[in-house]
Amino acid sequence: xxxxxxLLWLIPILPxxxxxxxxxxxxxxxRAAVTAIALLFTLxxxxxxxxxxxxxxxxxxxxxLSIASRPWIAVTxxxxxxxxxxxxxxxxxxxxxxxxxxxxxxxxxxYMAHEEGYWRFFAYLNLFMFFMLVLVLSSSFLLLFVGWEGxxxxxxxxxxxxxxxxxxxxxxxxxxxxxxxxxxxxxLAMFLIVAHFGSxxxxxxxxxxxxxxxxxxxxxxxxxxxxxxxxxxxxxxPLYIWLPDAMEGPTPxxxxxxxxxxxxxxxxxxxxxxxxxxxxxYALGVVAIIGAxxxxxxxxxxxxxxxxxxxxxxxxxxxxxxxxxxxxxxAYSAGIFHLMTHAFFKALLFLAAGSVIxxxxxxxxxxxxxxxxxxxPITFWTMTMGVFAIAGLPxxxxxxxxxxxxxxxxxxxxxxxxxxxxxxxxxxxLTSFYMFRLWFKTFxxxxxxxxxxxxxxxxxxxxxxxxxxxxxxxxxVLEAEPKPEYAGHVHGVHESPxxxxxxxxxxxxxxxxxxxxxxxxxxxxxxEFEHFLDPVFNPTTHIxxxxxxxxxxxxxxxxxVLTALLGLYFAWLFYYKKPGTAAALSERIKPVYSxxxxxxxxxxxxxxxxxxxxxxxSRYVLGGLVDTGIVQGSAAVATxxxxxxxxxxxxxxxxxxxxxxxxxxxGAAAVIAIVLFTH
Amino acid sequence: MVPIAYYLILAAILFCxxxxxxxxxxxxxxxxxxxxxxxxxxxxxxxxxxxxxxQVSGQIFVxxxxxxxxxxxxxxxxIIIALFRARQTLNVDNVxxxxx
Numbered sequence: 001x002x003x004x005x006x007l008l009w010l011i012p013i014l015p016x017x018x019x020x021x022x023x024x025x026x027x028x029x030x031r032a033a034v035t036a037i038a039l040l041f042t043l044x045x046x047x048x049x050x051x052x053x054x055x056x057x058x059x060x061x062x063x064x065l066s067i068a069s070r071p072w073i074a075v076t077x078x079x080x081x082x083x084x085x086x087x088x089x090x091x092x093x094x095x096x097x098x099x100x101x102x103x104x105x106x107x108x109x110x111y112m113a114h115e116e117g118y119w120r121f122f123a124y125l126n127l128f129m130f131f132m133l134v135l136v137l138s139s140s141f142l143l144l145f146v147g148w149e150g151x152x153x154x155x156x157x158x159x160x161x162x163x164x165x166x167x168x169x170x171x172x173x174x175x176x177x178x179x180x181x182x183x184x185x186x187x188l189a190m191f192l193i194v195a196h197f198g199s200x201x202x203x204x205x206x207x208x209x210x211x212x213x214x215x216x217x218x219x220x221x222x223x224x225x226x227x228x229x230x231x232x233x234x235x236x237x238p239l240y241i242w243l244p245d246a247m248e249g250p251t252p253x254x255x256x257x258x259x260x261x262x263x264x265x266x267x268x269x270x271x272x273x274x275x276x277x278x279x280x281x282y283a284l285g286v287v288a289i290i291g292a293x294x295x296x297x298x299x300x301x302x303x304x305x306x307x308x309x310x311x312x313x314x315x316x317x318x319x320x321x322x323x324x325x326x327x328x329x330x331a332y333s334a335g336i337f338h339l340m341t342h343a344f345f346k347a348l349l350f351l352a353a354g355s356v357i358x359x360x361x362x363x364x365x366x367x368x369x370x371x372x373x374x375x376x377p378i379t380f381w382t383m384t385m386g387v388f389a390i391a392g393l394p395x396x397x398x399x400x401x402x403x404x405x406x407x408x409x410x411x412x413x414x415x416x417x418x419x420x421x422x423x424x425x426x427x428x429x430l431t432s433f434y435m436f437r438l439w440f441k442t443f444x445x446x447x448x449x450x451x452x453x454x455x456x457x458x459x460x461x462x463x464x465x466x467x468x469x470x471x472x473x474x475x476x477v478l479e480a481e482p483k484p485e486y487a488g489h490v491h492g493v494h495e496s497p498x499x500x501x502x503x504x505x506x507x508x509x510x511x512x513x514x515x516x517x518x519x520x521x522x523x524x525x526x527x528e529f530e531h532f533l534d535p536v537f538n539p540t541t542h543i544x545x546x547x548x549x550x551x552x553x554x555x556x557x558x559x560x561v562l563t564a565l566l567g568l569y570f571a572w573l574f575y576y577k578k579p580g581t582a583a584a585l586s587e588r589i590k591p592v593y594s595x596x597x598x599x600x601x602x603x604x605x606x607x608x609x610x611x612x613x614x615x616x617x618s619r620y621v622l623g624g625l626v627d628t629g630i631v632q633g634s635a636a637v638a639t640x641x642x643x644x645x646x647x648x649x650x651x652x653x654x655x656x657x658x659x660x661x662x663x664x665x666x667g668a669a670a671v672i673a674i675v676l677f678t679h
Numbered sequence: 680m681v682p683i684a685y686y687l688i689l690a691a692i693l694f695c696x697x698x699x700x701x702x703x704x705x706x707x708x709x710x711x712x713x714x715x716x717x718x719x720x721x722x723x724x725x726x727x728x729x730x731x732x733x734q735v736s737g738q739i740f741v742x743x744x745x746x747x748x749x750x751x752x753x754x755x756x757x758i759i760i761a762l763f764r765a766r767q768t769l770n771v772d773n774v775x776x777x778x779x
Contacts, residue, residue: 657771658702665698 003055005067008084011045011094012137015129018042022126026119035109038122042105042129046098049091056091063087063535066139073142080200085139089536092336093136093268096343100260101129103503107351108252110499111358121161121250128154132261136268141190141200144269148186148233151262152179158257159249171245178242182232182266189225192218206275215279223276223283226269227290234266235317236294236324241603243317247309251354254309259316259350260343267323267339271332274537278330285414288328292423295321297600299430303437304586304597307364308353311438315390316346318427322405325420331408333533337518338405340529341397344514345389348507352383355496355504356442360449366438371447375493378501380443385508387439389515391432392564394557400515402428403557404530407520410556428560432567440575449493522553686727693720707759707769711752718748 018041026034055061068083086094105125112121131154135147152175160172190200196218197205209219230236235243246258257263270277270287277284295318302314319342326335357364359376373380389396392403406428410421495501518529574582586593598604652663697717704710722741729737763769 655775655777661698662702665702 003052003065005065007048007051008065008067008086008137011048011098012130012133014041014044015126015133018126019123019130022119023123026123029119031113031118034119034122038126039102039105039109041126042098042102045129045133046102049094049098052086053091053095056086056088068139077198078194080140080142082143083139083201084137085202086137087536088533089268089271089336090136092340092533093264094133096264096340097129097132097136097261100343100347100507101132101256103506104252104256104260104347104351107255107354107500107503108250110497111252111354112250115250117161121158124154124157124161125253125256128158128257128262132265135265139202141193141202141205144272145183145186145190148229148265148269149183151257151265152176152183152233155179155246155253155257155262158253159246161249161253165248168248171242171248175242175246178239179232182229182239185225185228185232189222189229192222192225196222202272209275209279216282219276220280220282223273223280224286226273226276227283227287230266230270230324231290232266233269234263234320234324236266236290236321237297240294240298240317241606244310244313244599247307247313251309251350251357254313255347255350255354258313259346263316263320264323264339264343267320267327267335270324270327271336271537274327274332277327284328284330285416286328288325288409288412288414288420289416291321291324291326291328292420292427293321294318295325295427296423296430299427299434300596301599303430303434304593306366308356308366308369308438308442309350309364311366311434312346312349312353315349315431315435316342318431319346319390322402322424322427325409325424326405329409329412329414329417329420331405332537333530334401334404334408336533337529338398338401341389341401341511341514344507345386345397345511348382348504348511349386349390351500351504351507352379352386355379355500356383358496358500359493363449366441368449369442369447370445370449371443372493373443376495378495378504382501382504382508383443384439385511387435389511391435391567392428392560394561395512395515397511397513397515399557399561400518400520403553403560404518404520406560407553407556410552425560425563429563429567432564433571436568436571437575440571444576445579520553522551522557683727683731686723690720690723690727693717693723705770705772707762707771707774710771711755711759715748715752718744 018037021037021041022029022034026037029037056065064085064087066083066085068081070081071079072082073080105122108121108125112118115121128151131147131150133147135144135151138144138147156172156176159175160169162168163172193205194200197208199205199208228239232239243258243263247254249258277287298314298317298321302311302318305311305314319338323335323338323342326332326338355376356369356372356379359372359379360369363369385396389398392399394400406421406424409417409424411417412420496504517532518527520527574585595601694717697713697715697720700713700716701710704713722744725737725741725744729735729741759769762774766774768774
């Protein structure tokens with residue numbers, strides 16, 4: 001089987017072309033054309049990736065492909081090319097990004113059908129695809145960083161899609177600024193890498209690291225700075241705070257960017273740099289601890305949220321924590337495995353939640369849902385698959401991937417291993433609990449929503465961002481009146497159109513079978529996924545399955561299934577059997593409950609200790625003293641001096657020719673006098 | 680033989696009269712004439728020194744000056760005529776369109 005490597009260029013360039021087309025002409029084009037462009041330019045890369053996948057799977061295929069353009073940056077002793085490389089890790093990411101991305105594009109065509117700025121939405125979405133594909137394809141830190149920043153930009157634009165709404169605009173800014181802190185770490189890491197290795201190409205750097213027996217030292221510094229970058233992008237402690245707010249964006253954006261793809265970039269980056277991390281046990285320990293702590297913390301917050309999307313957002317943070325933990329214990333392939341299954345089931349959950357929100361004309365509060373099981377059956381069944389999958393019930397996707405992570409954590413060669421494993425197990429219980437809580441509150445019990453949609457028209461407007469569009473003269477106009485199409489759209493609870501349910505069904509199928517590629521040996525599988533990634537993470541780096549531990553795996557798996565069922569039981573008890581129990585319990589443990597519901601006051605603490613001082617310094621020291629005082633002051637002094645001198649000297653320039661002649665005569669006389677009387 | 684100083688004093692007096700006229704008078708033709716006066720004061724010194732040192736180059740310079748002065752007079756008078764046609768005045772203080 002042959003594969004033309006120049007096609008690799010097309011993978012990111014096609015979505016970029018879609019972005020350019022929709023971004024420049026989209027406003028004038030009919031919606032059907034915008035949709036066609038957006039979908040076509042994301043389908044084509046998916047097809048190329050499928051072809052690439054078949055090629056890489058075929059016998060005799062090389063372990064990696066690479067393709068480079070002419071030099072991008074070339075100075076003495078340092079060179080960076082525009083270069084792409086594909087290995088098995090990239091292949092997994094490409095599959096997730098193009099596959100899930102395309103499904104979400106289809107879904108968006110239905111979900112966004114009634115929105116203003118339709119073309120803008122799809123232009124941004126294609127732009128995101130471009131940068132994400134650059135990120136996973138790049139073969140150097142620098143090009144990865146370009147993609148890294150680019151997805152941040154696309155994320156910012158899409159979170160703030162309803163930019164007349166203050167909360168959305170602020171959420172976009174928050175995401176962008178918090179990510180800057182992470183990027184700062186990434187940049188410093190790159191500087192260190194250049195300083196010590198003289199190159200930014202993955203291959204060069206990793207070869208140099210492998211060639212020498214160095215450990216720790218500056219490698220730890222590089223790794224910790226990379227981890228800082230990853231915590232920003234992948235929403236880990238201490239930089240996770242932007243992700244829940246990012247839910248202000250449209251739901252397909254939450255599914256694509258803030259669940260399936262962009263937020264996994266940090267995990268991808270850690271896995272990509274595993275050669276570095278393997279040499280720094282300390283940095284790996286930090287990764288594992290951050291992951292476990294984030295998983296637990298986000299899960300506890302997720303338990304008490306009322307907004308359906310925020311539950312999913314905290315769930316995403318928590319699941320990303322699992323992936324971090326997996327990388328931290330050296331089980332990179334388990335982390336990437338969970339990344340893939342998570343992309344399936346979390347995209348599904350978000351899209352299904354979007355379908356619920358769509359059905360209720362913009363309602364996101366779970367306290368105002370309930371009893372939707374019969375009303376929107378397709379959404380219900382697909383979401384059920386997602387919930388069962390994330391809860392870790394066999395044989396759905398997350399059962400295999402999460403179990404692999406817990407198992408590998410259990411086997412980690414570190415005194416903390418058992419503790420982290422216990423945290424992971426407890427988080428699994430919480431995960432199961434809050435997901436079934438969401439499930440029961442949304443689909444079971446008595447309906448708590450207003451049946452007649454007309455009263456929801458203002459809600460729809462509020463939630464959907466008050467329908468903003470750029471008018472022809474490029475001034476932004478806030479629509480005062482709901483357009484007739486809105487009024488026509490609002491009509492009670494309804495199942496979503498096919499264009500939305502088909503992606504749901506496909507993702508549900510993926511959520512069921514997605515885990516079967518990684519069935520471990522203990523359950524009669526071959527752990528194909530792990531072996532698929534073996535060329536990337538050479539087998540010595542991950543824990544070898546030894547015979548004694550193989551017996552432990554079924555026991556551990558059984559334990560995790562039990563925790564999942566326990567979560568299901570408690571959720572059933574609290575939110576179905578005796579709906580008042582949860583409220584009563586939360587009253588009884590008020591301090592703990594308010595700790596969770598106020599998100600540990602992290603936003604407040606950051607606000608008080610970082611944002612406010614920064615604001616004061618910016619406003620009064622930098623703004624008042626430096627800018628107004630020194631910069632503007634010195635400018636004022638300079639202009640004042642010039643002006644004052646000018647006002648005196650300009651009297652000589654009277655325009656009267658005879659006065660010039662007089663000055664000339666006077667000057668000549670003066671020169672003669674000086675010459676005569678000084679000699 | 681007349682001492683050189685006499686010529687120089689005469690030339691200085693002529694030159695000063697020229698400057699004074701240039702600065703004081705408003706009629707453009709008078710100003711023109713005062714310039715000629717200054718040029719001729721200089722010519723006088725040239726000739727005086729040439730005579731004193733028995734050098735011919737000073738006298739040749741005078742011819743150059745006279746040629747240039749003639750050319751200048753031709754151009755200058757043409758300008759004055761054009762100016763008078765346009766403005767009906769020869770007073771330089773009234774010719775101030777370019778001012779400000």
